[in-house]
Amino acid sequence: MRDTELLIPASSLEVLKAAVLYGADAVYIGGEMYGLRAKAKNFPKEDMAEGIRFAHSRGVKVYITANIVAHNEDLEGIREYFTELREMEPDALIISDPGVFTIAREVCPEIEVHISTQANSTNYATYNFWYAQGASRVVAARELSLRELGEIRAHIPEDMEIEAFVHGAMCISHSGRCLLSNYFTGRNANMGACTHPCRWKYYVMEESRPGEFLPVEENERGTYIFNSKDLCMIEHVPNLIEAGVDSFKIEGRMKTALYVAAVTRTYRRAIDDYRKSPELYRQNLDYYREEIAKCTYRQFTTGFYYGKTDENAQIYDANTYIKEYTYIGIVQETDERGFVKIYQRNKFSVGEEIEIMLPDGTNLQRRVLALEDENRQPVESAPHPKQEIWIDFGEPLAEGWLLRRKE
DSSP states (O other): OOOOEEEEEOSSHHHHHHHHHTTOSEEEEEBSSSSSOTTSOOBOHHHHHHHHHHHHHTTOEEEEEOOOOOOGGGHHHHHHHHHHHHHHOOSEEEEOOHHHHHHHHHHOTTSEEEEOGGGOOOSHHHHHHHHHHTOSEEEOOTTOOHHHHHHHHHTSOTTOEEEEEEEEEOOSSGGGOOSHHHHHHSOOGGGTOOOOGGGSOBOEEOTTSTTOEEOSSSOTTOBOTTOOOEEEOGGGHHHHHHTTOOEEEEOOTTOOHHHHHHHHHHHHHHHHHHHHOHHHHHHTHHHHHHHHHTTOOSOEEOTTTTSOOOHHHHOOSOOOOOOOEEEEEEOOEEOTTSOEEEEOSSOEETTOEEEEEOTTSOEEEEEOOEEEOTTSOEESEEOSTTOEEEEEOSSOOOTTOEEEEEO
């Protein structure tokens, strides 16, 4: 059995640390330029360097995205950017453009290159092409089935790796190359500025009947004719491993630390359980489903992994997020009295019950016994966003543990 990597997204240094502490084998991040998530917070140079040091000190790899569809004016800046990245020693660059690939091999040949899903690699000849150019890994096009991935695995070198998305938003256009965002809003999805118009609400209007909106389905609220469900393969880990997928990639470089921690530790446990015993994995399926449901609010699909999809697998008529848990904060430190410090993310008060998420997958329920503000004065609640607050749970907590409240 090949090793299985769990690859987690991070939008900031805080989220990177959560991913590492909750079980990631590798983290992928974007700098402030040349990644396909312009709306993500992304990493200033100082945070990127610190994040790489933090991850490496704990045996976790860091990959940096540079997967825009580059234009002429981007090329010189990309060369300078790669020169700076070389000093930080990331483990790999994620690239889709052949010109950008060539520059990376010239400027930092010692850094591995992974070919982005944006390159639309759908067959083993393409994988072998990229291997011959020096790429060590290809991120599978989202349209590939497990059968196709197995065929690719059988026709590429043993040391070439296959990375595949296993969880998160599923772009409806071919491997994420969406024209709707540019058409409707002038924001180019291939330059990292996608507005996700596939998730908007649409009606159809006939040209000869202006103002008369026709639903595509019998639904008085309209329909989400392009709206993709979220991919979730937590129940299909064995099939992914058997197909030869080396890296399980989670989508979500614009997600919070709470989301990242919850998804990371659940997939971590599922992978580890299966490698210990397929029966143990089967016994814990309900646990995996419950934990994923706590942090992901959309309906799920298995995407294209089991063949071509129909309208029932890829769209649905409601995309309302149902908020079941509220993010409270991350433990920064514990003082000599056992109070834990956080920077509050949502209001909470003395007497409320808070859930503490442990990296091993267990949850602790603890009541807030007392609160103190940044001046160590007693308070009844923490109403201000990012307020420094000290919490008495009656026991110390480890740095990096996440706190949430069930609604």
